[in-house]
Amino acid sequence: MITIAKETGINVTSVAATAKLLAEGGTVPFISRYRKEATGSLDEVQIQAVRDRMVQLVELDGRRVSIIKSLEERNLLSPELKKKIDAAGTMAVLEDIFAPFRPKRLTRATKAKEKGLEPLADWLLANQGADPAEEAAKFVNADTETDAEKKVADANEALAGARDIIAERVADDTALRGRARKIYEEEATVASKVMYGKDTDAEAAKYRDYFEWSEPFKTIPSHRMLAIRRGEKESFLIMRIEVPLERISRLAEPEWVTGRGPAADQVKQAVEDGCKRLLMPSMETEMRLAGKKAADEVAIRVFADNLRELLLASPLGRKRTLAIDPGFRTGCKTVALDAQGALLHHTVLYATAGSNNQLYEAAVELTGMITKFNIEAIAIGNGTASRETEAFVKKLKLPSGIPVIMVNESGASIYSASEVAREEFPNEDVTVRGAVSIGRRLMDPLAELVKIDAKSIGVGQYQHDVDQRALKTSLDDTVESAVNAVGVELNTASKQLLAYVSGLNASLAENIVAFRTEHGGFTSRDELKKVPRLGDKAFEQAAGFLRIRDSKHPLDGSAVHP
Known part of the structure; x- marks a missing residue:
């Protein structure tokens, strides 16, 4: 704590x-x-x-x-x-x-230890003013019947093995690693360049800005780090996080090189090798992970902020709505919804790329629907052909009391093919379901958007590149926060919306909807206690966020906890 x-x-x-x-x-x-x-x-x-x-x-x-x-x-x-x-x-x-x-795989140092060269490494560290040639000769065993893997051919091989052992010790030095990490965090440079032979690749053109790029690691923006990493993942870029070798080796030498002489020269070589071959690649790997984590956190935060803004957009409310999912060749999928969002009628209008006759027929049918269903608002999806569709509708000179509103349609296609949509509209195809979703988003964005996986709403960058578990946690927190900040009408909310209420889950939400269907709705919050598997703890957590309009108890329509 x-x-x-x-x-x-x-x-x-x-x-x-x-x-x-x-x-x-x-x-x-x-x-x-x-x-x-x-x-x-x-x-x-x-x-x-x-x-x-x-x-x-x-x-x-x-x-x-x-x-x-x-x-x-x-x-x-x-x-x-x-x-x-x-x-x-x-x-x-x-x-x-x-x-x-840490148990290590077979490294140069472990091979040297198996050859019995660790005492030589210890001797070099302890006798840095001496000449190691005579001492190294004692470890030569080429003429003995030793296993081939354990043979040492000459003094040079013995010294090389001892240096490998020292190099690994340097790289594993806890204090040195801590100091090196701080240097990388403060002084490292992120550098990217084009992969050899890919500079003329048409697919690589989108990464052209990063063909020869470098900037400080500690200040690189999230979007740039994620862009370079994506280019590397797609094999168009090479990314390095670098610090000059001498910057790290200068840190290590005072601790390890403590004398002057031939043995000290061997130790110095080992220190430089340990820094270059072992410690620095290890630090670079750490920085890549740290940089990715930091970039993910920023990207996820932006995604969550944008999602919250979309979820908490002002709802139009209960108004009869005409919703249009624009298109050119396949026409504009058009639906009429009642004030509760129920589907009344659907059709396809060729209002953007049809013949003059088709345009005339579309205008007649659209105005007829507005009159027949007493439409109070028109929602147009903001995808392909949206501007053309909006211009077509506004040319009809509809009554000024009918607003024409552009609606973010990201994720509508995901919803239309989902199990939720099939359950709501089992007899309609995906184009009709998508248009219904656009209309309902205008009427009540929160209630409609919770039916879609938050990642599919498309309000953030690099959503497939960031840590998926962290993204899901953040977005779930955002949806839960938005739902509970607004509160939920117990007698009309979908099971998808109820599942985000504090203390509830998908199973309890389904039980609430089933109970509501069977008993004709709730008249008080206390009736929640009759729902199967909804215990005292769940009731305590959920009750304050649920509303019952026109309840016999006036506070059941408020945020006051029972």
Whole structure:
């Protein structure tokens, strides 16, 4: 709790209270609205920060346990080492401590150790003013009956093996890794260039800006990092995160090169090799992951902010609506909806690319629908042919009281082919379902958009490149926050909308809709307790976010918790 309080700047008492409420099954919206006295009035963002950091610390503790177990099994865990492991506050520090003891694949250093050259490496470090030739000769065993893998042909091979052992020790040095990491974070450069032979590839043209590009790692914008990584993934670009070799080797030499002489020269070679061949590639890998994580966080935050703005757009309300999904060759799919969003009629109008006769017929049919269904608003999807469709409709000189509104149609095609749409309109094809979705988005954006996977709404960049689990968590949080901020009408909400209410899930939402269908709607919030599998805890979490219009209890239509 103290760690989270220090990192977030939130009072430790508030952190502890929030952690307790989350552990008891409290949701973020419920805690934020109805447990202010316990948390010290923390908002949703602060509560989410506590929750997410708790998850990270649990993961850190899990890794700590597995490391200790690995060391114990190999009899490598000393009291001093355990103390360092227990004190590690981040995953990077924990992995640095474990690095020298991590079971390794067959490396140059492990091969040298198998040849018995580790004592020579120790001798070089301890006798840096001496000449190592005589000492190295003692490890030559070419004339013996030793296994071929363990033979040392001459003194040069012995010294090379000893240098490999020292190089690996340098790369695994916990303190050095920490200092090198800070240098990479502050001074590294992100550089990209075109993959050899791809500069004339037509597909690579979209990455032309990055054919010869470099900028500081710590200031590179999220969108640029994600663009370069995508170009690399598609094999058009090569990306490097670099620091000059001497910048890192200068850090290591004072700790490892402690004398002058032939042996010290061997150690210096080993240090440089360890930095160049082992430590720096390891740091670059870390920075690539850190850069990706930072870029993901920014992109996901933008996505979530845009989604929230779309979900909380002002609804038109219950008005009879004509919705048009524009098109050229295939025509404009057009539907009439009643004030509750039910489908009354559908047709196809050739209003954008047809003959003069088709344009005339489309105008007659459209005005006829407006009159017949007493249309109060017109929604036009903002996709292909939207401007042409809007111009066609406005030329009809409709009554000024009928607004013509452009609607974001991103994800409508996903909805139209979904199980939800098939369940709502089993006898209609996908074009009709898509047009219905456009109309309903105008009437009530929140209620309609929750039916679509948030990632398909298309309000962010590089959504397929970012961490998908983190994206889903953020978008789910955003939808849940929006739904609970507005509140839900219990007797009309779809099961998809109800599933986002605090304390409910898809199964309970389905049970509520089934109960509502069977019993003719709820007359009070207390009747929720009769819904199968909806217990006291779920009722406590959900009740304050559900509304019942014209309930016999006046507060059932408010945000006041029962």
